[in-house]
Amino acid sequence: xxxxxxxxxxxxxxxxxxxxxxxxxxxxxxxxxxxxxxxxxxxxxxxxxxxxxxxxxxxxxxxxxxxxxxxxxxxxxxxxxxxxxxxxxxxxxxxxxxxxxxxxxxxxxxxxxxxxxxxxxxxxxxxxxxxxxxxxxxxxxxxxxxxxxxxxxxxxxxxxxxxxxxxxxxxxxxxxxxxxxxxxxxxxxxxxxxxxxxxxxxxxxxxxxxxxxxxxxxxxxxxxxxxxxxxxxxxxxxxxxxxxxxxxxxxxxxxxxxxxxxxxxxxxxxxxxxxxxxxxxxxxxxxxxxxxxxxxxxxxxxxxxx
Amino acid sequence: xxxxxxxxxxxxxxxxxxxxxxxxxxxxxxxxxxxxxxxxxxxxxxxxxxxxxxxxxxxxxxxxxxxxxxxxxxxxxxxxxxxxxxxxxxxxxxxxxxxxxxxxxxxxxxxxxxxxxxxxxxxxxxxxxxxxxxxxxxxxxxxxxxxxxxxxxxxxxxxxxxxxxxxxxxxxxxxxxxxxxxxxxxxxxxxxxxxxxxxxxxxxxxxxxxxxxxxxxxxxxxxxxxxxxxxxxxxxxxxxxxxxxxxxxxxxxxxxxxxxxxxxxxxxxxxxxxxxxxxxxxxxxxxxxxxxxxxxxxxxxxxxxx
Numbered sequence: 001x002x003x004x005x006x007x008x009x010x011x012x013x014x015x016x017x018x019x020x021x022x023x024x025x026x027x028x029x030x031x032x033x034x035x036x037x038x039x040x041x042x043x044x045x046x047x048x049x050x051x052x053x054x055x056x057x058x059x060x061x062x063x064x065x066x067x068x069x070x071x072x073x074x075x076x077x078x079x080x081x082x083x084x085x086x087x088x089x090x091x092x093x094x095x096x097x098x099x100x101x102x103x104x105x106x107x108x109x110x111x112x113x114x115x116x117x118x119x120x121x122x123x124x125x126x127x128x129x130x131x132x133x134x135x136x137x138x139x140x141x142x143x144x145x146x147x148x149x150x151x152x153x154x155x156x157x158x159x160x161x162x163x164x165x166x167x168x169x170x171x172x173x174x175x176x177x178x179x180x181x182x183x184x185x186x187x188x189x190x191x192x193x194x195x196x197x198x199x200x201x202x203x204x205x206x207x208x209x210x211x212x213x214x215x216x217x218x219x220x221x222x223x224x225x226x227x228x229x230x231x232x233x234x235x236x237x238x239x240x241x242x243x244x245x246x247x248x249x250x251x252x253x254x255x256x257x258x259x260x261x262x263x264x265x266x267x268x269x270x271x272x273x274x275x276x277x278x279x280x281x282x283x284x285x286x287x288x289x290x291x292x293x294x295x296x297x298x299x300x301x302x303x304x305x306x
Numbered sequence: 307x308x309x310x311x312x313x314x315x316x317x318x319x320x321x322x323x324x325x326x327x328x329x330x331x332x333x334x335x336x337x338x339x340x341x342x343x344x345x346x347x348x349x350x351x352x353x354x355x356x357x358x359x360x361x362x363x364x365x366x367x368x369x370x371x372x373x374x375x376x377x378x379x380x381x382x383x384x385x386x387x388x389x390x391x392x393x394x395x396x397x398x399x400x401x402x403x404x405x406x407x408x409x410x411x412x413x414x415x416x417x418x419x420x421x422x423x424x425x426x427x428x429x430x431x432x433x434x435x436x437x438x439x440x441x442x443x444x445x446x447x448x449x450x451x452x453x454x455x456x457x458x459x460x461x462x463x464x465x466x467x468x469x470x471x472x473x474x475x476x477x478x479x480x481x482x483x484x485x486x487x488x489x490x491x492x493x494x495x496x497x498x499x500x501x502x503x504x505x506x507x508x509x510x511x512x513x514x515x516x517x518x519x520x521x522x523x524x525x526x527x528x529x530x531x532x533x534x535x536x537x538x539x540x541x542x543x544x545x546x547x548x549x550x551x552x553x554x555x556x557x558x559x560x561x562x563x564x565x566x567x568x569x570x571x572x573x574x575x576x577x578x579x580x581x582x583x584x585x586x587x588x589x590x591x592x593x594x595x596x597x598x599x600x601x602x603x604x605x606x607x608x609x610x611x612x
Contacts, residue, residue, distance in 0.1 A: 139522070190536045212518035222609050226530040229521070231495045263612035303528050304610060306569035 008050030008073050010252045012039045012245065013138045014128025014151075015108060016053040016077070017085035018186050021237055021280065024093050028235075030283035032063045033087060035128035035151070037213075038238030042272045043126070044070045045248030045293055050119050052076040052138060055108040058083040066286050075116045080107040095236055096210055115141040124252040126244060127171065129153050132163040139170060147257050148247050149173045150202075151240070157184045166221045169201035170254045172257075175244055176208050182253075184252045190215055192220065204262065208240050216228040216266060218259060225266050228274035233281040242285070246272030267304075313424045313590040314356030314379050314560045317561050318345045318551065319374050319444045320434025320457075321360040321414060322383070323391035326407075327543055327586065330565030331602045334541070337587035338369045339393060343543030347543075347591040348578045349432070351599055356425050358382040358444060360370070362390040364411040381422045387415040401542055402516055419448040424467035432550060433477065435459050438469040445476060453563050454556050455479045456508075457546070461489045475507035480548055482566035486494050487513050496521055497528065510568065512553075514546050524565060534606050541586040545579045548591070550590060552578030573610075577602045 014036030016162040020029045035178045037267040050221055057079060083106040091098045113134060123146040127135040135150060142148075148171040155162050155181060168174050176184070181193040194217035208217045209211060211228075247262075247269030254261040265274045271293055278284045288302040320342030328336045342359045349355045356379040356449045363385060373380060389412040395402045419440060429452040433441040441456060448454075454477040462470050463486060474480050480503055484496055493499040500511040500523035514535075523527040551570075553575030558566040577599055584590045 021500060051503070177312070191535055191537045209518075211513075221612070224532040224535065225611050225612065226519070226532070229497055229528060229530065231497045264423075267612050301612070303530050304612070306529070306531070306566075306573050306610070 006048050008122050009047040009246060010043055010120045010124040010126065011050040011076060011115070011122040011138075011142070012036055012043060012114060012126040012128060012248075013041055013054055013134070014053035014078075014126075014130055016051075016055050016059075016239065017087050018239065019086070019281070020088035022088075022090040023095065023235060024091065025234070028280045032066070033237060033281060034085065035130070035238070037282065038241035038276065038285075039066075039126055039128055039245030040067065040072045041070055041270055041282050042242040042269070042276065043252075044072050045251030045288070045290050046246070047124070047240050047252035049073060049249065050076050050116075050122065050203075052113055052115065052119070053205075054078040054080050054107050054111045056080060056082045059084045061073040061149070064284060068102060070159070070282075070286055076113075078111075078114070079292055080110065082107045089237070091236065093284040095233070098236075105300070111130070113138045113141070123147065125149070126248045127151065128168070128241060132156055132160050132167045136163070136167045139167065142260070147172050147248070149175060149244060150242055150303070151175045153177075154180050154183055155201060159260065165200055168197075173204040173206060173262075174202045175208060175240075177240070178207050180206050181205075191217065191295055206266070208243065210236075210239075214243070214266065215229050216262065216279030221259065221260070223263050223266070226300075228270050228296065229303075230278070232272055233274075233277040236277050237280075239277050242273040242276040243269040245269070259305060267300060268297060271300055314434065314556060315355040315432040316349055317358055317382060317421070317425045317428040317442070317444075317448070318342055318349060318432040318434060318554075319358035319419060320432075320547065321384075321391055322357075323414075325392070325477070325587070326394035328394075328396040329401065329541060330397065331540070334586045336587040338372070339543060339587060340391065341436070341547040343436055343588065344582065344591075345432055345545035345551030346373065346378045347376055347588050348356050348548040348551030348575070348582065349558075350378050351554030351578065351594070351596050352552070352574070353369040353430070353558035355379060355425075355555065356382050356422075358419055358421065358425070360384045360386050360413050360417045362386060362388045362604050363555065367373065372588060376588075382419075382425050384417075384420070386416065388413045390566050395543070397542065400499055404542075412434050419444045419447070422475045424475070429453065430554055431455070432554045433457065434547060434550070435474070437474045438462055438466050441475045442469070443585055445473065453478050453554070453557060455481060455550060457481050457550055458486070460486050460489055461485075469523070471506055474503075477508050478610050479510040479512060480506075480508045481512040481514060481546075483546070484513050484515050487511075497523065504516070507585070512572070514549065517543075520549070520576070522568065527565065529565070529569050531569070531576060532606075532610060534576050534602065535609075536580055539580075539583040542583050543586075547553055547580040548579040551575070552582055565578065572605060573606060577606055
C-alpha cells in the first residue's frame with residue numbers, strides 16, 4: 001500500500017463491474033470485479049496507482065472504500081447516470097474453461113475516458129482489456145509515458161483488428177492469452193505467434209498460459225515463467241488482470257525498464273495473482289500485506305532455480 | 307557418447323519395440339521405439355548406459371548398430387524366439403492427445419529380465435514403464451543401487467496397483483504424468499497428489515506435464531521446470547522417456563544425489579527430450595552431439611532466470 005495524494009506513478013484503465021460467479025463448488029452474486037479492479041488492486045502493493053474507469057450511480061460506496069483502503073487513487077473513476085457494468089459466468093469442472101452467461105455494458109457503453117490533469121504525466125500506463133478505441137483515447141491523453149502495457153482479448157481481435165493493431169503499434173508491451181495469440185496470428189507455435197506480434201511494434205510480447213505460466217518474447221530472447229502453484233484456489237476470475245497489474249506495478253516500483261526488471265516484475269505479478277485467486281473478488285488481495293507477497297516471491301524464486 | 311566396455315554406471319529397463327506413428331502431418335511405419343530405446347539414447351550422452359530388454363529374432367541389426375554407435379551397452383538386451391514388441395498410435399491435431407491403435411506384446415509377453423553380472427553393481431537404475439512385477443525383478447537383481455528412478459503409467463495403476471505400490475516403496479524417485487498422478491491419488495491438485503505419492507516411500511516425486519513442463523516435490527520443497535520451448539516438432543513419442551533418461555544420465559554424470567543436482571539433471575533431461583521430438587524415433591538423438599545439448603542447456607538457463 002502506498003500513500004494517497006501524490007500523483008500516480010501508474011494509471012490503469014479497464015472495466016469496473018459487478019460480477020456473479022459460479023464455480024463447481026460455490027456461487028457468489030454481485031461481487032466487485034472488472035479488469036481495472038483486479039489490476040489496480042494488484043499494482044497498489046508496488047506503486048501509487050490511479051484508476052481510470054466508469055461506474056453507475058448504483059455503485060456501492062463500500063467498494064470505493066475498499067479501494068481507498070488499498071491506497072488506490074480514484075480521481076480517474078467517473079460516475080455516470082445509470083447502472084454499473086455487470087458480468088456473470090460459470091466455470092467448468094477444471095476451473096479453467098468458463099462460459100459467460102450475461103454481459104450488461106450499462107454505463108460502460110458510453111464510456112469516454114477523460115483523464116484528470118494529475119494522471120497525464122504518469123510514466124507507467126496499463127491499458128486493460130477494453131476496446132482498442134478506448135485504449136487509444138487514454139494513450140492519447142498521456143504525455144510521453146515511459147512504459148505502456150496493453151492487454152486485449154479475442155473479441156477485439158475478431159471485431160476491431162485494425163484499430164487494435166494501430167494502438168498496439170504504439171505500446172511497449174502487449175499481453176494476451178495463448179488462444180488469443182493463436183487466433184490473431186494463425187500460428188500454433190507460441191514462439192512464432194509472439195514473433196509475429198512483435199512485428200506490429202511492441203518490444204515485448206507476453207503470452208499468458210493460465211496454470212502453465214507465461215512466456216515473454218523480446219528480440220531474440222525468451223523468458224519462461226511458471227504460474228505460482230497453489231494447492232487450491234476458489235475463483236480464477238481476474239487472475240490475468242492481477243498478473244498484469246502486479247507486473248506493471250512492480251516495474252514502476254523498480255524504476256528500471258529492461259529485460260531483468262521485467263522478468264522480476266512478471267514473477268511479482270504471478271505471485272500477486274496467486275493470492276488473488278485464493279478467494280473471490282478482492283477478498284484476499286484487500287487483506288494482503290506486502291510482506292506476504294515478498295515471502296511468497298522468495299519461495300517462488302527457490303522453486304524455479306536450477 | 308561414452309566409452310564401451312566399462313561396466314555401466316546406469317542400467318535402464320523398459321520396452322524395445324517397432325512403432326508405427328501417425329501425426330497430423332505424416333505417418334512413419336516400423337520405426338525403432340520403446341521406453342528403453344528413448345531413455346538409453348538420452349542417457350548415453352551423460353553416462354555409460356546398459357540396456358535391459360528383449361527383442362525378437364526379427365529385430366533388424368541396423369538398430370543395434372545405431373545403439374552401439376551411441377555407446378549404449380547391449381549386454382542386457384535379450385533376443386527371444388518370436389517377434390519384437392509392436393505399437394502403433396495416432397496423434398490428435400494438438401500433437402498431445404494420442405490414441406493407441408494396436409499393441410502386440412509378442413516376445414515381451416514372456417520377458418524375464420536376467421541381468422548380466424556386469425550390470426548388477428550399477429549405482430543408477432531407471433525402471434522404465436513396464437509392469438511392476440518386471441520392475442521389481444530387475445531391482446532385486448541390483449546390488450544396493452545409489453539411486454533408482456521408476457516410471458509408470460495408467461495401465462499399471464489400474465490393474466496392478468498393489469504390486470506397483472510395493473515396488474515404489476523401494477525407489478528414490480517416482481515419475482508419472484499429471485493425469486496418472488490424479489488417477490492414482492484422486493487429488494486434482496498436483497501438489498497434493500505428489501504429497502500423497504511421497505507417503506508411499508520415494509524421496510522425490512516428479513510429475514510430467516508435457517508442454518507445460520514438470521514439477522518435482524520432495525520434503526516441503528517444490529521445483530518447477532519448464533519444457534524447453536520449440537517452434538515445431540515432428541513426433542512427441544518417447545519424450546517422457548528421453549526426459550527421464552537424460553535426467554538420470556545427467557545425475558549419474560554429476561556423481562551427486564541431492565536437490566541441486568537433481569534440478570540440474572531435470573533441466574538436462576528436458577533439453578535432451580526437446581531434441582528427440584524434433585524428428586521421429588532416434589533420428590535426431592542419434593545425430594546429436596553433447597555440445598549442442600550444452601549450448602541449448604545454457605540457453606534454457608537464460609530463459610528461466612529472473
